[in-house]
Amino acid sequence: MTAAVRPVESLVTRSASLETAVAGTAILVLVCGLLVLVGFPLWSLLSKSLYVRGEFAGLQNFIAYVTTPALSRSVINSLFVALVTTLIVVPIAFAYAYALTRTSMRAKGLLYATALVPLFAPSLLPAISLIYFFGNQGFLKSWMFGGSIYGPAGIIMAEVFYCFPHALTILVAALRLADARLYEAAEALGASRPRIFYTVTLGGAKYGLVSAVMVVFTLVITDFGIPKVIGGQFSVLATDVYKQVMGQQNFEMGAVVGVILLIPAVIAFLVDRLAQRRQVALVSARAVAYAPNRSPLRDAAALALCIVVSGIFLAVLGMAVWASFVTYWPYNLGLTLQHYAFEIADSSGWQPFFNSLEVAALTAICGTAVIFVGAYLVEKIRAFPVLRFVAQFLAMLPMAVPGLVLGLGYIFFFNAAWNPLNVLYGTIAILVLNCTAHFYTVPHITATTALKQIDPEFEAVSASLKVPFWRTFTRVTVPISLPAILDIAVYLFVSAMTTVSAIIFLYSTDTKLASIAAVNMDEAGFTASAAGMCVLVVLASMTVKLLQVLADRLLLDRLQAWRRR
C-alpha cells in the first residue's frame, strides 16, 4: 500500500516545487526586465551627470549649470508656466467635475467625453492650433493686445488644453465618492451651504485636489512638445535638455538638466502617492451614493460652464483639422489635401504614421501582457516578498520619471558600447520598450486594482486542488479581468500614439514616429502638414477608443454571460 502511495506523493511534491520555481523565475525575470527598462537607464543618466568628457567630476556639472544664467533661467521659467497652468486648470476642472457629478445637468456623458478629447492628441496639437488662432497670421491676433503667442502665454494656453482631462478624471473620481450620509448629517446639524461645501465637498475631495495639482504640475514641467512648438525664445527645462543633447551634443549637461527635471517630478509623485493612500481610506464600504437633486439655476450654470469649456476644446481641435486642409493660410482658405502629401514636408512621408501604428499596437499587446502578468506576480504570489517588493518599486518608478529623462537614460544605457543590447538602438523594438517603460505605472495600478478585487483565496483553492497557479491565471484571473486588460491595452495604444517626449532621442530615420514627424515638419515651417499629422494621430487613437467601447458593450457582454444574474 505504502509503496503504491509513495511515487504519487513525490510526484505531487515535485510539481509543487516546480510551481515555486516557475513563480520565482517569473518574478526574477520581471525584476530584471524592469531593471533594464527603467532602473539601469536611470542609473546611467544619474552617473552621466557626474562626468565631464568621460572623467568623473563630481558636482562640477551642476555648479556649471547653476552659474550659467541662460540655463538656470529655465528653472524659473518652467516653474512659472507650471504654476500658472495649475492655477488655471485645477479650478476649472474642479468646477467641470462638480458639474458632472453633483448636479442634474443634461448630457453629462457627452460633455465628459468631449472634455477627454485632448487625451487623444499629441501635446503639440493645441500649440499648433493656437498659432493658427493667435499667431502672426492668426485671425484672432488682435486679442493678444500686441503680445505674442510665442512664449509663456502660448505655452500656458496649450498646456491647459493638454492637462485638463488628466485633472478632470482625477477630480471626477474623487467627487464621485461622495457619501450622501455626510450631506444629510451636515444638513441636519444646520450647517450653511457654503460651510457644507467647504467641509464636506472640499473635505472629501481634498486628496483628489492634491493629486490633480501634482499631476498637472508634473505634466507641464516635463512636457516637451508644446514649448518646442510655441515657446519661441522662452526656454524651459524640457527644451533645454533637447537643445543640449540634440543641438550641442553636450550629453553630460543634458543629463544634468534631466536630473533637475527629475526633482519636481519625484516630489510631486511622492505627494500624490501619499494623497492617494489617504483618499482610499476615506471611502467606507457602507457609504451611500449621493444623488444630486434638481436645481434649475445651478444646473443651467453648470451646463453653461461645461458647454463653454468643451466648446473651446472642440474649437482648438477643429482648428487643427481645418488648418490641415486649408490651401494657404490665411490668404487662400480653399480646401485641399495637399498637406497630407507629407513627403513634401518630410522625406519619410506617411511612414511615420505607420510606424506609430506599429509601435502603438506592439506596445499595447506586449506591454499589456507584461504589465498584467507582472501585476499578478506582485499581487497574488505569496513567496519571494523581497523580489516582489523590488518589482513593485520599479513598477511605480516610471510615473516619477519624465519621458525626456527616461529617453535620455535610454541613450546612455542602450547606446553604450559595452552593452550587448545596443543592437536594439535605432529599431522599432527600443521604441516599444521605451513606451512600455514610460507608461508602465498607470496600467500597473489599473491591473493591481482589478486583481485586488478578485477573491484572494483563488490561489489557495487552486493550491489545495493541486492545480498550478498559471492554470488558474489563464482560466479564471484573465477572463475575469478582461475589461481591465482591454482598458490597459487602449491606454498604452493611445499613450504610445501621442507621446513625443520619451522617444524624441530614440528614433532613427527609418523608425520616425508620427508625433516626431509633426515636430520636424513644424520646425521646417510646414505647419499645416504638422497639423495634419496630429489629426491622423487623434483619428487613430479615437478609433481605438471607440472600438474599446464597442467591444465592452458587445463582445464582453456575450463572452461574460456569468456576469449576468
Add this chain to the structure above:
Amino acid sequence: MTDEASKGVTGVAPYLRVRNLVKTYGTFTALDSVSLDVVAGEFVCFLGPSGCGKTTLLRAIAGLDPQTSGTIEQAGRDISNLPPPARDFGIVFQSYALFPNLTVAANVAYGLVSRGRPKAETAERVTMLLQLVGLSDQGAKYPGQLSGGQQQRVALARALATSPGLLLLDEPLSALDARVRIHLRREIKDLQRRVGVTTIMVTHDQEEALTMADRIVVMNRGAIEQIGSPAEVYRKPATEFVADFIGAMTFIPASALDDTHVKAGPLVFETAPFSIRQGSTVKLGIRPEEVRVRNLGADVPNRLDTRIEALEFLGAFARARLVPVVAPELQVTADFSMNALRDLSLVEGQSLTVSLPPETLRVFPVPQ
C-alpha cells in the same frame, strides 16, 4: 496542555499531529505553542472569540500561512515545510472563493481536470458529487446565479472532488442567514460522516461547534484552553474562559476549604472535586440552567433561601437574578422553563428556595 492534547482518542495513532506551533506577526504572537491531535475520520471544531487565532491555525495546517516554528505531521508524514500544493487537503473559505466565470460543474471539476483523468470519468465524478450535495440539476449555472447556501455546497463539492485526506472549513456557514445555517449544519455533518473525511472546521459560534463536532478545540489568545467532546467542554470546562465562552455561567468569588468545598461570604458550598490549595481565592461557577427549584428534599445539598430580585422573559425560558437572603451581596443567575415559572407562579420580589447540585458547581483558580 501537551499531555492532554496527545491523549486524543487513546490507542489510535493520530491522523494529524500538531506540535508546539508558534506563529508571530512582528512582535504579536498569533499562535502560542499550540499542540493537538486529530484522529482519522474525526470532525474537530476550532472554537473561540474573534481574533483568537483559529484561522491562523487552520491556514498553518494548510500551509497557506506557514508557522514561525513547530511541526505538523499528516498521515505520518512531516508536512511542516511543504507548500500547500504538496499537502493533502481540501478547503472551503468563508467567501467560498468559487470561480465566477466557470459553471458549477466546471468549478467542481476544477481539481479533477488537471489530473489527466479521462473526460467521462471526470464527468461521472462531478455528477456524483453534485448529487451528494443535492445540486444535481444546477451544474450548468454560474455561481452568481445560486443562493448563498447553494454556493456553499458547491464549494464543499469542489473541495471533496479530489478525495482529500483532510477537509478544512473556515467559518463555512457564517455568511448565511440563521435558518439556512441550521439546515446546512446537519447536512455538512451528515456528508462528513458518509464520506468519512477527517474534518477541521473553524467557527466562533458555540452552538455550531456543540452540534457538529466530535471534539472541540477551545482557543483563546493564540493558545488552546481545552480540547474535549462537546459534552466535556460544556459540563467540565477546564478554565474559567471556557466556562464563560460556552454556555452561560455566573461566577461567585470564594475561597477553597478542601477539595470539595468552598466558602463564599457566610455560605459554604459543596462542589465537584477540584485540586486547589486550601485557603486560595477561587471562583465558583454556576450554570443558570442547573439551578433546581423543584423536588427539594430537606437534606438536599447546597440548599439556599433567596429572593427573586429580577425576572426577565427570554421566550422559551426566563432568567432570574436571585439574591441569597443571608448574603445579599452575592448574586446567582438562574434559568427557569416557562413550565416551572407557571407551576411555581414565580414573580419578582418573591422568596424562593433553590439548590445548586454539587456535581454541576465548578471551581476555578484565580490567578494572583
